Amino acid sequence: MTIRNKAAIVGIGQTEFSKDSGRSTLRMALEVVLEALGDAGLKPQDVDGVVKMGANDDIFEIDLLRSLDLPNLRFFNEVPHGGGAACGTIAMAVAAVAAGMADVVVTFRSLNERSERRFGQSSAGGAVGGWMQYNLPHGLVTPAQWIAIFAQRYLYEYGWTTEELGRVAVLCRKHAATNPHAMMYGRPITLEEHQSSRWIAEPLRLLDCTLDTDGACAAVVVSADKAKRLKGKSAYIAAAAQGTGRRAEMMTSYQRASLCRLEEAEATAKELYRIAELGPTDIDVAELYDHFTPMVLMALEAYGFAPPGKAPELLGEGRLELDGDTPLNTHGGHLGEGYLHGFGHIVEGVRQIRGTAVNQVREVRTCLVTSGTAVPTSGVILSKEPY
Amino acid sequence: MGDVARPYPRPDRDTTPFWEAQNRHELVFQRCKQCEAVRYPVGPLCPRCRSFDFDWVVSGGRGTVHSYTVVHHQAHPAFPVPYTVVLAEMDEGPRVIAQLRTPPDGRCEIGMPVRVEWEDHPHQSLPVFVPDEDRGST
Numbered sequence: 001m002t003i004r005n006k007a008a009i010v011g012i013g014q015t016e017f018s019k020d021s022g023r024s025t026l027r028m029a030l031e032v033v034l035e036a037l038g039d040a041g042l043k044p045q046d047v048d049g050v051v052k053m054g055a056n057d058d059i060f061e062i063d064l065l066r067s068l069d070l071p072n073l074r075f076f077n078e079v080p081h082g083g084g085a086a087c088g089t090i091a092m093a094v095a096a097v098a099a100g101m102a103d104v105v106v107t108f109r110s111l112n113e114r115s116e117r118r119f120g121q122s123s124a125g126g127a128v129g130g131w132m133q134y135n136l137p138h139g140l141v142t143p144a145q146w147i148a149i150f151a152q153r154y155l156y157e158y159g160w161t162t163e164e165l166g167r168v169a170v171l172c173r174k175h176a177a178t179n180p181h182a183m184m185y186g187r188p189i190t191l192e193e194h195q196s197s198r199w200i201a202e203p204l205r206l207l208d209c210t211l212d213t214d215g216a217c218a219a220v221v222v223s224a225d226k227a228k229r230l231k232g233k234s235a236y237i238a239a240a241a242q243g244t245g246r247r248a249e250m251m252t253s254y255q256r257a258s259l260c261r262l263e264e265a266e267a268t269a270k271e272l273y274r275i276a277e278l279g280p281t282d283i284d285v286a287e288l289y290d291h292f293t294p295m296v297l298m299a300l301e302a303y304g305f306a307p308p309g310k311a312p313e314l315l316g317e318g319r320l321e322l323d324g325d326t327p328l329n330t331h332g333g334h335l336g337e338g339y340l341h342g343f344g345h346i347v348e349g350v351r352q353i354r355g356t357a358v359n360q361v362r363e364v365r366t367c368l369v370t371s372g373t374a375v376p377t378s379g380v381i382l383s384k385e386p387y
Numbered sequence: 388m389g390d391v392a393r394p395y396p397r398p399d400r401d402t403t404p405f406w407e408a409q410n411r412h413e414l415v416f417q418r419c420k421q422c423e424a425v426r427y428p429v430g431p432l433c434p435r436c437r438s439f440d441f442d443w444v445v446s447g448g449r450g451t452v453h454s455y456t457v458v459h460h461q462a463h464p465a466f467p468v469p470y471t472v473v474l475a476e477m478d479e480g481p482r483v484i485a486q487l488r489t490p491p492d493g494r495c496e497i498g499m500p501v502r503v504e505w506e507d508h509p510h511q512s513l514p515v516f517v518p519d520e521d522r523g524s525t
Contacts, residue, residue, distance in 0.1 A: 134484060137396060137513055139393070145462070202457040254453075254454075254474050254484070255482055
Protein backbone atom coordinates (compact mmCIF):
# COMPACT_ATOMS: atom_id res chain seq x y z
CA MET A 1 0.00 0.00 0.00
CA THR A 2 1.11 3.52 -0.69
CA ILE A 3 -0.41 6.86 0.32
CA ARG A 4 0.71 8.40 -2.97
CA ASN A 5 -2.12 10.59 -4.30
CA LYS A 6 -4.66 8.92 -2.01
CA ALA A 7 -5.67 12.30 -0.58
CA ALA A 8 -5.77 15.98 -1.51
CA ILE A 9 -5.93 19.41 0.04
CA VAL A 10 -9.23 20.77 -1.23
CA GLY A 11 -9.60 23.97 0.75
CA ILE A 12 -7.39 26.63 2.32
CA GLY A 13 -7.96 29.62 4.55
CA GLN A 14 -5.70 32.40 5.74
CA THR A 15 -6.24 35.56 7.78
CA GLU A 16 -4.29 38.74 7.29
CA PHE A 17 -0.83 38.62 8.91
CA SER A 18 -0.11 41.47 11.30
CA LYS A 19 1.58 42.60 14.49
CA ASP A 20 -1.77 42.69 16.28
CA SER A 21 -4.75 40.74 15.04
CA GLY A 22 -7.06 42.42 17.57
CA ARG A 23 -8.92 39.17 18.19
CA SER A 24 -8.52 35.81 19.84
CA THR A 25 -6.65 32.88 18.36
CA LEU A 26 -9.83 30.80 18.59
CA ARG A 27 -11.74 33.37 16.56
CA MET A 28 -9.04 33.43 13.89
CA ALA A 29 -8.92 29.62 13.82
CA LEU A 30 -12.67 29.52 13.22
CA GLU A 31 -12.43 32.17 10.49
CA VAL A 32 -9.83 30.18 8.55
CA VAL A 33 -11.52 26.82 9.07
CA LEU A 34 -14.80 28.22 7.74
CA GLU A 35 -12.96 29.86 4.84
CA ALA A 36 -11.19 26.60 3.99
CA LEU A 37 -14.41 24.59 4.16
CA GLY A 38 -16.17 27.14 1.96
CA ASP A 39 -13.26 27.05 -0.46
CA ALA A 40 -13.69 23.27 -0.68
CA GLY A 41 -17.48 23.36 -1.00
CA LEU A 42 -17.91 21.59 2.33
CA LYS A 43 -19.89 22.39 5.47
CA PRO A 44 -18.84 22.26 9.13
CA GLN A 45 -21.07 19.24 9.71
CA ASP A 46 -18.98 17.34 7.14
CA VAL A 47 -15.88 17.60 9.35
CA ASP A 48 -15.08 14.39 11.21
CA GLY A 49 -11.36 14.85 11.76
CA VAL A 50 -9.19 17.58 13.33
CA VAL A 51 -5.40 17.51 13.53
CA LYS A 52 -3.60 20.28 15.37
CA MET A 53 0.00 21.28 15.90
CA GLY A 54 1.22 20.86 19.45
CA ALA A 55 2.80 23.59 21.56
CA ASN A 56 2.24 27.32 21.72
CA ASP A 57 -1.44 27.51 21.13
CA ASP A 58 -4.36 26.87 23.41
CA ILE A 59 -6.92 25.73 20.88
CA PHE A 60 -7.96 22.12 21.02
CA GLU A 61 -10.21 20.00 18.85
CA ILE A 62 -13.00 20.27 21.41
CA ASP A 63 -12.89 24.06 21.03
CA LEU A 64 -13.55 23.64 17.32
CA LEU A 65 -16.12 20.97 18.11
CA ARG A 66 -18.07 23.27 20.47
CA SER A 67 -17.72 26.39 18.36
CA LEU A 68 -18.69 24.77 15.07
CA ASP A 69 -21.04 22.22 16.69
CA LEU A 70 -19.32 19.31 14.96
CA PRO A 71 -21.71 16.34 15.26
CA ASN A 72 -19.33 13.50 14.52
CA LEU A 73 -15.70 14.26 15.34
CA ARG A 74 -14.13 10.81 15.29
CA PHE A 75 -10.45 11.41 14.46
CA PHE A 76 -8.37 13.92 16.43
CA ASN A 77 -4.69 14.13 16.86
CA GLU A 78 -1.93 16.50 17.93
CA VAL A 79 1.48 16.49 16.27
CA PRO A 80 4.40 17.43 18.54
CA HIS A 81 7.62 19.45 18.14
CA GLY A 82 6.46 22.95 17.29
CA GLY A 83 7.22 24.03 13.75
CA GLY A 84 8.29 20.52 12.81
CA ALA A 85 4.64 19.52 13.01
CA ALA A 86 3.06 21.65 10.27
CA CYS A 87 3.25 19.16 7.40
CA GLY A 88 2.89 16.41 10.00
CA THR A 89 -0.71 17.49 10.46
CA ILE A 90 -1.23 16.88 6.75
CA ALA A 91 0.50 13.49 7.04
CA MET A 92 -1.82 12.48 9.90
CA ALA A 93 -4.82 13.65 7.89
CA VAL A 94 -3.69 11.59 4.90
CA ALA A 95 -3.23 8.55 7.13
CA ALA A 96 -6.71 8.99 8.59
CA VAL A 97 -8.34 9.42 5.20
CA ALA A 98 -6.43 6.53 3.63
CA ALA A 99 -7.34 4.25 6.54
CA GLY A 100 -10.99 5.22 6.46
CA MET A 101 -10.87 6.70 9.94
CA ALA A 102 -12.12 10.08 8.73
CA ASP A 103 -13.56 11.62 5.57
CA VAL A 104 -12.94 15.34 6.04
CA VAL A 105 -9.97 16.41 8.17
CA VAL A 106 -9.29 20.01 9.18
CA THR A 107 -5.79 21.14 10.11
CA PHE A 108 -4.90 24.65 11.27
CA ARG A 109 -2.51 27.01 13.04
CA SER A 110 -3.62 30.17 14.82
CA LEU A 111 -1.24 32.43 16.73
CA ASN A 112 -1.04 35.84 18.34
CA GLU A 113 2.68 35.41 18.56
CA ARG A 114 3.50 39.08 18.10
CA SER A 115 0.86 40.69 20.27
CA GLU A 116 0.50 38.09 23.01
CA ARG A 117 3.31 35.59 23.33
CA ARG A 118 6.63 36.18 21.63
CA PHE A 119 8.54 33.01 20.93
CA GLY A 120 11.97 34.63 20.70
CA GLN A 121 11.96 35.92 24.24
CA SER A 122 12.40 33.95 27.41
CA SER A 123 11.66 34.77 30.97
CA ALA A 124 11.88 31.20 32.13
CA GLY A 125 12.98 31.24 35.71
CA GLY A 126 12.89 28.47 38.22
CA ALA A 127 13.65 24.83 37.68
CA VAL A 128 13.83 23.23 34.25
CA GLY A 129 13.99 19.56 33.33
CA GLY A 130 14.44 17.57 30.13
CA TRP A 131 16.90 18.72 27.50
CA MET A 132 16.44 22.31 28.69
CA GLN A 133 18.34 21.64 31.91
CA TYR A 134 21.61 21.35 30.00
CA ASN A 135 21.14 24.64 28.11
CA LEU A 136 18.94 27.21 29.85
CA PRO A 137 21.05 27.53 33.03
CA HIS A 138 23.98 28.62 30.85
CA GLY A 139 22.07 31.42 29.14
CA LEU A 140 21.26 29.50 25.98
CA VAL A 141 17.58 30.32 26.22
CA THR A 142 16.04 31.15 22.81
CA PRO A 143 15.62 29.44 19.45
CA ALA A 144 17.95 31.99 17.82
CA GLN A 145 20.67 31.12 20.34
CA TRP A 146 20.18 27.36 19.95
CA ILE A 147 20.32 27.66 16.15
CA ALA A 148 23.36 29.96 16.27
CA ILE A 149 25.45 27.04 17.56
CA PHE A 150 24.65 25.02 14.40
CA ALA A 151 25.08 28.04 12.14
CA GLN A 152 28.52 29.00 13.44
CA ARG A 153 29.78 25.47 12.80
CA TYR A 154 28.25 25.40 9.30
CA LEU A 155 30.02 28.62 8.29
CA TYR A 156 33.28 27.38 9.83
CA GLU A 157 33.28 23.93 8.20
CA TYR A 158 32.45 25.15 4.71
CA GLY A 159 34.24 28.48 4.81
CA TRP A 160 31.18 30.65 4.16
CA THR A 161 30.49 34.06 5.68
CA THR A 162 27.36 35.71 7.00
CA GLU A 163 26.81 37.18 3.53
CA GLU A 164 25.63 33.72 2.47
CA LEU A 165 23.04 33.86 5.23
CA GLY A 166 22.06 37.32 4.07
CA ARG A 167 21.29 36.13 0.54
CA VAL A 168 18.56 33.87 1.93
CA ALA A 169 16.96 36.82 3.71
CA VAL A 170 17.27 39.05 0.63
CA LEU A 171 15.52 36.43 -1.53
CA CYS A 172 12.64 35.86 0.89
CA ARG A 173 12.15 39.60 1.36
CA LYS A 174 12.21 40.07 -2.44
CA HIS A 175 9.32 37.61 -2.80
CA ALA A 176 7.47 39.13 0.16
CA ALA A 177 7.83 42.59 -1.35
CA THR A 178 5.41 41.68 -4.17
CA ASN A 179 3.01 39.72 -1.93
CA PRO A 180 0.29 42.09 -0.63
CA HIS A 181 -0.47 39.56 2.10
CA ALA A 182 3.07 39.70 3.50
CA MET A 183 4.06 41.65 6.59
CA MET A 184 7.03 42.90 4.54
CA TYR A 185 5.01 43.81 1.42
CA GLY A 186 6.79 46.56 -0.43
CA ARG A 187 9.83 46.32 1.81
CA PRO A 188 12.67 44.44 0.08
CA ILE A 189 16.13 44.52 1.66
CA THR A 190 19.65 44.68 0.26
CA LEU A 191 22.59 42.55 1.31
CA GLU A 192 24.13 45.70 2.78
CA GLU A 193 21.06 46.22 4.96
CA HIS A 194 21.36 42.63 6.13
CA GLN A 195 25.03 43.04 6.93
CA SER A 196 24.41 46.22 8.91
CA SER A 197 21.48 44.86 10.92
CA ARG A 198 22.24 44.29 14.58
CA TRP A 199 23.55 41.06 16.02
CA ILE A 200 21.09 38.83 17.82
CA ALA A 201 23.32 35.85 18.56
CA GLU A 202 26.41 35.53 16.34
CA PRO A 203 26.40 34.58 13.51
CA LEU A 204 22.69 35.53 13.37
CA ARG A 205 21.65 39.11 12.79
CA LEU A 206 18.19 40.58 13.16
CA LEU A 207 17.46 40.01 9.46
CA ASP A 208 18.39 36.31 9.73
CA CYS A 209 15.51 35.74 12.13
CA THR A 210 11.86 35.12 11.44
CA LEU A 211 9.21 37.74 12.05
CA ASP A 212 6.77 37.35 14.92
CA THR A 213 3.26 37.25 13.53
CA ASP A 214 -0.40 37.27 14.46
CA GLY A 215 -2.53 35.23 12.07
CA ALA A 216 -4.04 31.89 11.19
CA CYS A 217 -4.09 29.34 8.37
CA ALA A 218 -6.11 26.20 7.72
CA ALA A 219 -6.24 23.36 5.22
CA VAL A 220 -8.88 20.70 4.56
CA VAL A 221 -7.84 17.18 3.54
CA VAL A 222 -10.14 14.59 1.93
CA SER A 223 -9.63 11.41 -0.08
CA ALA A 224 -8.66 11.78 -3.72
CA ASP A 225 -11.97 10.18 -4.73
CA LYS A 226 -13.93 12.70 -2.71
CA ALA A 227 -11.74 15.55 -3.99
CA LYS A 228 -12.78 14.81 -7.57
CA ARG A 229 -16.42 15.39 -6.61
CA LEU A 230 -15.80 18.74 -4.88
CA LYS A 231 -15.79 22.19 -6.44
CA GLY A 232 -12.45 23.29 -5.02
CA LYS A 233 -9.32 22.94 -7.14
CA SER A 234 -7.37 20.13 -5.52
CA ALA A 235 -3.70 19.87 -4.63
CA TYR A 236 -3.07 16.14 -4.57
CA ILE A 237 -0.74 14.88 -1.87
CA ALA A 238 1.87 12.86 -3.72
CA ALA A 239 3.67 12.19 -0.46
CA ALA A 240 3.56 13.16 3.20
CA ALA A 241 6.06 12.05 5.80
CA GLN A 242 7.63 12.69 9.17
CA GLY A 243 11.33 12.23 9.92
CA THR A 244 13.74 12.03 12.82
CA GLY A 245 17.48 11.86 13.38
CA ARG A 246 19.79 10.17 15.86
CA ARG A 247 20.24 11.62 19.35
CA ALA A 248 17.35 14.00 18.77
CA GLU A 249 16.61 16.95 21.00
CA MET A 250 14.39 19.98 20.42
CA MET A 251 16.77 22.37 18.59
CA THR A 252 19.81 21.31 20.62
CA SER A 253 20.90 17.98 19.08
CA TYR A 254 24.51 18.92 19.72
CA GLN A 255 25.80 15.38 20.31
CA ARG A 256 25.25 14.46 16.68
CA ALA A 257 28.20 13.51 14.48
CA SER A 258 27.73 16.63 12.34
CA LEU A 259 26.09 19.91 13.32
CA CYS A 260 25.97 20.86 9.62
CA ARG A 261 23.50 18.20 8.50
CA LEU A 262 19.79 18.09 9.19
CA GLU A 263 19.26 14.41 9.83
CA GLU A 264 15.51 14.86 10.36
CA ALA A 265 15.15 16.61 7.03
CA GLU A 266 17.31 14.03 5.26
CA ALA A 267 15.07 11.25 6.60
CA THR A 268 11.93 13.14 5.60
CA ALA A 269 13.33 13.80 2.13
CA LYS A 270 14.19 10.15 1.59
CA GLU A 271 10.70 9.07 2.59
CA LEU A 272 8.93 11.77 0.55
CA TYR A 273 10.86 10.97 -2.61
CA ARG A 274 10.32 7.23 -2.10
CA ILE A 275 6.57 7.61 -1.68
CA ALA A 276 6.16 10.12 -4.52
CA GLU A 277 8.61 8.27 -6.78
CA LEU A 278 10.17 11.65 -7.49
CA GLY A 279 13.52 13.32 -6.88
CA PRO A 280 14.67 16.88 -6.25
CA THR A 281 14.95 17.63 -9.96
CA ASP A 282 11.21 16.87 -10.31
CA ILE A 283 10.27 19.60 -7.81
CA ASP A 284 8.95 22.75 -9.51
CA VAL A 285 8.62 24.97 -6.41
CA ALA A 286 10.07 24.62 -2.89
CA GLU A 287 8.50 26.20 0.18
CA LEU A 288 11.12 25.48 2.85
CA TYR A 289 10.76 26.32 6.53
CA ASP A 290 12.75 29.47 7.21
CA HIS A 291 12.74 30.48 10.86
CA PHE A 292 16.47 31.26 10.56
CA THR A 293 18.46 31.73 7.35
CA PRO A 294 21.22 29.13 7.93
CA MET A 295 18.65 26.38 8.31
CA VAL A 296 17.35 27.11 4.81
CA LEU A 297 20.83 26.43 3.44
CA MET A 298 21.05 23.15 5.34
CA ALA A 299 17.51 22.21 4.26
CA LEU A 300 18.36 22.82 0.59
CA GLU A 301 21.16 20.31 1.05
CA ALA A 302 19.05 17.82 3.01
CA TYR A 303 16.31 17.81 0.36
CA GLY A 304 18.87 17.19 -2.37
CA PHE A 305 18.98 20.54 -4.14
CA ALA A 306 22.70 20.94 -3.44
CA PRO A 307 25.53 18.76 -2.12
CA PRO A 308 26.59 19.31 1.53
CA GLY A 309 28.03 22.79 2.01
CA LYS A 310 27.08 23.95 -1.49
CA ALA A 311 23.62 25.48 -1.01
CA PRO A 312 24.97 29.06 -0.97
CA GLU A 313 26.02 28.55 -4.59
CA LEU A 314 22.36 28.11 -5.58
CA LEU A 315 21.63 31.59 -4.27
CA GLY A 316 24.72 33.07 -5.90
CA GLU A 317 23.62 31.67 -9.26
CA GLY A 318 20.00 32.86 -8.98
CA ARG A 319 18.63 29.34 -9.20
CA LEU A 320 16.07 29.91 -6.43
CA GLU A 321 14.50 33.03 -8.01
CA LEU A 322 10.96 32.90 -9.44
CA ASP A 323 12.37 32.13 -12.91
CA GLY A 324 15.07 29.77 -11.63
CA ASP A 325 15.32 25.99 -11.45
CA THR A 326 13.64 25.72 -8.04
CA PRO A 327 11.87 28.90 -6.95
CA LEU A 328 12.13 29.16 -3.16
CA ASN A 329 9.61 30.55 -0.69
CA THR A 330 7.55 32.28 -3.33
CA HIS A 331 5.33 34.00 -0.72
CA GLY A 332 8.29 35.39 1.19
CA GLY A 333 8.39 32.69 3.84
CA HIS A 334 8.61 33.34 7.55
CA LEU A 335 11.29 35.93 6.91
CA GLY A 336 9.03 38.06 4.74
CA GLU A 337 5.39 37.00 4.75
CA GLY A 338 5.02 36.00 8.39
CA TYR A 339 5.55 33.20 10.85
CA LEU A 340 2.73 30.71 11.20
CA HIS A 341 5.13 27.91 12.15
CA GLY A 342 5.18 26.47 8.66
CA PHE A 343 1.49 26.62 7.87
CA GLY A 344 1.81 29.58 5.52
CA HIS A 345 4.14 27.44 3.43
CA ILE A 346 1.43 24.77 3.05
CA VAL A 347 -1.19 27.31 1.98
CA GLU A 348 1.24 28.88 -0.53
CA GLY A 349 2.08 25.42 -1.85
CA VAL A 350 -1.60 24.83 -2.60
CA ARG A 351 -1.86 28.21 -4.34
CA GLN A 352 1.17 27.44 -6.51
CA ILE A 353 -0.39 24.13 -7.54
CA ARG A 354 -3.71 25.84 -8.25
CA GLY A 355 -2.04 28.63 -10.20
CA THR A 356 -3.46 31.35 -7.95
CA ALA A 357 -0.35 32.63 -6.13
CA VAL A 358 0.60 36.30 -6.38
CA ASN A 359 4.14 35.30 -7.30
CA GLN A 360 2.95 32.46 -9.49
CA VAL A 361 5.61 30.22 -10.99
CA ARG A 362 4.89 29.01 -14.52
CA GLU A 363 3.74 25.46 -15.17
CA VAL A 364 3.84 24.15 -11.61
CA ARG A 365 3.17 20.43 -11.42
CA THR A 366 4.83 19.67 -8.08
CA CYS A 367 5.61 21.60 -4.93
CA LEU A 368 7.73 20.52 -1.96
CA VAL A 369 6.66 21.96 1.39
CA THR A 370 8.79 21.35 4.49
CA SER A 371 8.45 22.04 8.18
CA GLY A 372 10.67 22.99 11.10
CA THR A 373 14.37 22.21 11.12
CA ALA A 374 16.56 21.06 14.01
CA VAL A 375 13.48 19.33 15.43
CA PRO A 376 11.63 16.14 14.49
CA THR A 377 10.06 17.32 11.26
CA SER A 378 7.77 16.63 8.33
CA GLY A 379 7.12 17.48 4.71
CA VAL A 380 4.70 17.04 1.84
CA ILE A 381 4.94 16.93 -1.92
CA LEU A 382 1.88 18.42 -3.59
CA SER A 383 0.93 17.50 -7.14
CA LYS A 384 -1.36 19.16 -9.67
CA GLU A 385 -2.54 15.81 -10.98
CA PRO A 386 -2.80 12.41 -9.30
CA TYR A 387 -0.44 9.99 -10.99
CA MET B 388 19.45 42.01 37.16
CA GLY B 389 20.39 40.20 40.32
CA ASP B 390 16.84 39.77 41.54
CA VAL B 391 15.81 37.70 38.53
CA ALA B 392 16.74 34.07 39.01
CA ARG B 393 18.55 32.33 36.21
CA PRO B 394 17.00 29.01 35.28
CA TYR B 395 18.41 26.07 37.18
CA PRO B 396 18.09 22.32 36.72
CA ARG B 397 15.33 20.26 38.29
CA PRO B 398 17.10 17.00 39.16
CA ASP B 399 15.15 13.80 38.77
CA ARG B 400 15.88 10.17 39.63
CA ASP B 401 18.23 9.86 36.65
CA THR B 402 20.00 13.21 36.80
CA THR B 403 20.40 13.86 40.56
CA PRO B 404 23.93 12.36 40.79
CA PHE B 405 25.02 14.47 37.79
CA TRP B 406 23.87 17.73 39.35
CA GLU B 407 25.11 16.80 42.84
CA ALA B 408 28.52 16.19 41.30
CA GLN B 409 28.44 19.68 39.76
CA ASN B 410 27.76 21.12 43.21
CA ARG B 411 31.03 19.37 44.23
CA HIS B 412 32.66 21.03 41.18
CA GLU B 413 32.95 17.79 39.26
CA LEU B 414 31.79 17.34 35.67
CA VAL B 415 30.73 13.71 35.42
CA PHE B 416 29.53 11.46 32.62
CA GLN B 417 27.98 8.02 32.66
CA ARG B 418 30.05 5.07 31.48
CA CYS B 419 28.41 1.80 30.55
CA LYS B 420 29.64 -1.14 32.60
CA GLN B 421 29.01 -3.53 29.72
CA CYS B 422 30.52 -1.78 26.70
CA GLU B 423 32.32 1.14 28.42
CA ALA B 424 30.68 3.73 26.16
CA VAL B 425 30.62 7.19 27.73
CA ARG B 426 27.25 8.86 27.29
CA TYR B 427 25.72 12.30 27.72
CA PRO B 428 23.17 13.78 28.36
CA VAL B 429 22.19 11.64 31.33
CA GLY B 430 19.95 8.66 30.67
CA PRO B 431 19.11 5.32 32.25
CA LEU B 432 20.09 3.07 29.32
CA CYS B 433 23.21 2.70 27.20
CA PRO B 434 22.06 3.53 23.65
CA ARG B 435 24.91 1.41 22.25
CA CYS B 436 24.42 -1.94 24.04
CA ARG B 437 21.13 -1.27 25.92
CA SER B 438 22.59 -2.07 29.31
CA PHE B 439 21.18 -0.35 32.40
CA ASP B 440 24.46 -0.85 34.31
CA PHE B 441 26.74 2.18 34.50
CA ASP B 442 29.07 4.09 36.75
CA TRP B 443 30.01 7.75 36.86
CA VAL B 444 33.38 8.97 35.60
CA VAL B 445 34.82 12.38 36.39
CA SER B 446 35.80 14.38 33.34
CA GLY B 447 39.31 15.80 33.15
CA GLY B 448 37.55 19.06 32.36
CA ARG B 449 39.42 19.70 29.13
CA GLY B 450 38.08 20.05 25.64
CA THR B 451 38.03 22.20 22.52
CA VAL B 452 35.49 24.69 21.22
CA HIS B 453 33.28 22.85 18.70
CA SER B 454 30.97 25.83 18.17
CA TYR B 455 29.84 28.96 20.00
CA THR B 456 27.63 32.01 19.90
CA VAL B 457 28.12 35.52 21.20
CA VAL B 458 24.74 36.67 22.45
CA HIS B 459 24.03 40.37 21.83
CA HIS B 460 20.26 40.55 22.07
CA GLN B 461 19.14 40.19 25.65
CA ALA B 462 16.29 37.70 25.77
CA HIS B 463 16.32 36.82 29.46
CA PRO B 464 16.65 39.24 32.39
CA ALA B 465 19.14 37.04 34.24
CA PHE B 466 21.69 37.10 31.40
CA PRO B 467 23.07 40.57 30.64
CA VAL B 468 24.64 40.84 27.19
CA PRO B 469 27.07 40.39 25.64
CA TYR B 470 28.11 36.91 26.68
CA THR B 471 29.57 33.90 24.93
CA VAL B 472 28.17 30.38 25.11
CA VAL B 473 30.42 27.55 24.00
CA LEU B 474 29.71 24.02 22.87
CA ALA B 475 32.92 22.26 23.86
CA GLU B 476 33.86 18.77 22.78
CA MET B 477 35.36 17.25 25.89
CA ASP B 478 38.34 14.89 25.71
CA GLU B 479 36.00 12.08 26.87
CA GLY B 480 33.75 12.64 23.83
CA PRO B 481 30.55 14.38 24.96
CA ARG B 482 29.87 17.96 23.94
CA VAL B 483 28.97 20.32 26.78
CA ILE B 484 27.31 23.75 26.79
CA ALA B 485 28.64 26.42 29.15
CA GLN B 486 29.55 30.09 29.12
CA LEU B 487 33.07 31.20 28.20
CA ARG B 488 35.04 33.45 30.53
CA THR B 489 37.85 35.32 28.78
CA PRO B 490 39.99 38.39 29.40
CA PRO B 491 38.24 41.61 28.29
CA ASP B 492 39.74 41.51 24.79
CA GLY B 493 39.42 37.74 24.49
CA ARG B 494 37.81 36.23 21.44
CA CYS B 495 36.34 32.82 20.96
CA GLU B 496 37.42 30.58 18.10
CA ILE B 497 36.39 27.13 16.98
CA GLY B 498 39.19 24.70 17.83
CA MET B 499 40.35 26.72 20.84
CA PRO B 500 41.34 24.51 23.83
CA VAL B 501 39.29 25.20 26.95
CA ARG B 502 39.08 23.87 30.46
CA VAL B 503 36.34 23.87 33.07
CA GLU B 504 36.14 26.20 36.04
CA TRP B 505 33.22 26.51 38.44
CA GLU B 506 30.80 29.22 39.47
CA ASP B 507 28.40 28.88 42.37
CA HIS B 508 24.79 30.05 42.02
CA PRO B 509 21.99 29.97 44.59
CA HIS B 510 20.49 26.71 43.38
CA GLN B 511 23.29 25.04 41.50
CA SER B 512 27.00 25.27 40.78
CA LEU B 513 27.70 25.35 37.07
CA PRO B 514 30.77 24.94 34.92
CA VAL B 515 32.19 27.72 32.78
CA PHE B 516 34.94 27.36 30.22
CA VAL B 517 38.18 29.35 30.19
CA PRO B 518 40.93 29.27 27.57
CA ASP B 519 43.30 26.39 28.33
CA GLU B 520 46.63 28.22 28.28
CA ASP B 521 48.54 24.97 28.89
CA ARG B 522 47.50 23.63 25.52
CA GLY B 523 47.73 26.88 23.57
CA SER B 524 45.67 27.63 20.50
CA THR B 525 45.40 25.26 17.59
